[in-house]
Amino acid sequence: MEEEQTYSWHSTWTKSTRTGRQLPRCYGSSLVQSSPRRKSIRRSGLEVSAWHHGYPQPDQDGFGYLSATYDLAEWCESCGIGAKQKAPFQMKGEPRWGRRGVMQLNWIFGELFVTPEVGRHVFEPAGVSHRVVLSTKGAELTSVVQLVINDEVNIDCDGLPAEHCRRCGRTKYSVVSRGRFPALRDTPSHPMVRTAQYFGSGASAFQSPLVNHAIARAASEANLRGWTLCPVAHQLSW
Numbered sequence: 577m578e579e580e581q582t583y584s585w586h587s588t589w590t591k592s593t594r595t596g597r598q599l600p601r602c603y604g605s606s607l608v609q610s611s612p613r614r615k616s617i618r619r620s621g622l623e624v625s626a627w628h629h630g631y632p633q634p635d636q637d638g639f640g641y642l643s644a645t646y647d648l649a650e651w652c653e654s655c656g657i658g659a660k661q662k663a664p665f666q667m668k669g670e671p672r673w674g675r676r677g678v679m680q681l682n683w684i685f686g687e688l689f690v691t692p693e694v695g696r697h698v699f700e701p702a703g704v705s706h707r708v709v710l711s712t713k714g715a716e717l718t719s720v721v722q723l724v725i726n727d728e729v730n731i732d733c734d735g736l737p738a739e740h741c742r743r744c745g746r747t748k749y750s751v752v753s754r755g756r757f758p759a760l761r762d763t764p765s766h767p768m769v770r771t772a773q774y775f776g777s778g779a780s781a782f783q784s785p786l787v788n789h790a791i792a793r794a795a796s797e798a799n800l801r802g803w804t805l806c807p808v809a810h811q812l813s814w
């Protein structure tokens with residue numbers, strides 16, 4: 577079952593020794609399947625971003641979802657850091673998934689939503705649970721759930737461009753859009769975690785979701801569509 581991992585600056589792909597298939601991965605928006613130089617590295621997790629679809633609800637004043645979804649006691653309206661989820665997310669209706677099985681809401685970069693089937697068959701066996709998503713009328717949606725990410729991991733922020741909030745004094749980092757995601761400082765205690773550090777610009781702040789290779793493999797084998805995975809720079813195996 578062991579897989580060969582090959583990475584390069586502009587591309588990454590996984591070759592399953594079981595199926596023999598090359599599975600291309602994305603860096604940013606460019607999908608590159610071949611590279612003149614390949615370099616094997618050991619596993620250290622993958623940073624996740626996904627297809628963005630729809631907006632969090634309610635939006636009566638543009639940001640009604642904030643107080644409906646989050647405890648804002650430690651939230652800073654200037655930098656966006658500190659909101660803690662207190663209630664299910666609300667969506668306008670069932671997502672139009674097409675052939676995709678994973679998504680993010682616009683503005684909400686730190687959370688992942690999947691179909692209940694993907695939740696049960698890909699994430700639950702790996703120990704990742706999910707929670708309900710509601711319509712704006714409070715009805716449970718039947719084709720979407722939110723993955724639960726409770727654990728955080730520190731990353732190595734040396735050299736990352738940072739903003740310090742003048743209002744609350746907290747720090748957030750520029751979104752990493754090139755190369756590998758920064759190395760982990762701690763070994764994660766769970767197969768899916770988020771960074772303890774915040775990323776973003778302006779009033780947007782989020783903690784990046786990360787998965788281990790077992791989840792990435794299960795997702796590949798289930799042919800999960802809708803997300804991109806970027807390798808984390810190696811320091812610790814996960």
Ligand SMILES: [Zn+2]
Pocket residue numbers: 652653654655656657741742743744745746
């Ligand atoms: Zn702030």
